[in-house]
């Protein structure tokens with residue numbers, strides 16, 4: 344009992360020494376036990392692997408759209424990710440999916456452009472993915488797993504010294520939800536809702552219409568009803584009324600942020 348108490352105390356103390364951070368936009372305090380720089384380094388190399396593994400789309404319309412969205416979103420998240428070396432890549436994959444990684448690496452599968460009805464809807468999905476990164480949800484998830492495995496395995500005091508032992512490519516890709524099977528949830532519901540809220544504010548600050556965030560969730564829902572194999576994005580992001588209700592609740596604030604952005608009339612040239 345004493346040993347367990349000691350371990351629990353150590354786990355509780357380590358975060359204070361290891362790193363407590365405030366999630367942007369929501370201000371929630373969260374714990375990080377893993378090495379920030381290491382996560383970024385590994386994320387960049389995983390992104391490079393994906394660029395080798397999947398065909399990169401040369402579709403001019405999709406690439407133009409993603410470039411514009413990237414410019415606008417990276418500007419509004421600048422202070423939440425000041426060290427990011429942004430890269431936005433369209434992968435020629437029919438799946439409906441998008442992801443963002445530490446270091447500012449963003450991938451969008453061409454399938455997403457087919458379902459999204461306008462640029463605001465694509466921006467909404469990407470803003471949600473970037474929100475997971477600025478909120479350091481991958482760090483938090485790995486830290487939570489580390490704390491649990493440390494408390495569970497009495498005697499593993501050495502493993503608690505740092506998060507290094509837990510930080511493997513496998514663990515990281517699983518935390519991102521990028522495993523080949525794409526099975527299960529990448530993040531728990533609380534993190535998904537937090538990314539929804541932060542993403543909504545980001546897209547609004549970038550001048551996009553936040554109301555499109557709800558419409559794209561509904562479009563994804565309709566797609567999964569038609570398709571016997573649900574889109575990849577939905578296997579990690581099951582829609583639920585809770586998510587839509589939260590977006591509706593936050594809508595007045597988001598519309599206010601958009602009005603303040605001064606970016607509403609940013610010209611979008613369609614050829």
Ligand SMILES: [Zn+2]
Pocket residue numbers: 471472475530535538580
């Ligand atoms: Zn998500």
